[in-house]
Amino acid sequence: MNHRASRAGHTAWCGRDHRCNLGEHRSEEIVVDIAGRARAVLVRVRTTTGREHAEVRVRVALAPGEVAARRQLVGLLDDLRHTVTRAAIAARPRPGRTR
Known part of the structure; x- marks a missing residue:
């Protein structure tokens, strides 16, 4: 499957579950965890307009x-x-x- 939307409207990287809401598609989380020190979570997002973004959350002690x-x-x-x-x-x- 390519990176474009499939017949169901999901992308190849889409989580295809509750992460997809209101027409937005979200990948599974990619987590970088340094126990007790830091954590970063990256999610790929495609909005209803088709624009793609990287959503990044970072927590550092x-x-x-x-x-x-x-x-x-x-x-x-x-x-x-x-x-x-x-x-x-x-x-x-x-x-x-x-x-």
Whole structure:
């Protein structure tokens, strides 16, 4: 099966269960778990308009001290900004190439 919608309207990656609601299709969760430290969950989503998105939830244990926790948050935000920017740039078509 290809990545396009099947006859039932689901994609090949769609979870085909309660995750699909109101016409939206959602993949199974991909989980990265570092026990006691961090957890990230990624879900691929196709909206009713056909637009696809990556939905990412991240939970990171913060240091008990305020200064260290703020330093972690600044680093996390900087890393997220870089990751989101890189993903957005990768989605743009390259000059002289067709999709």
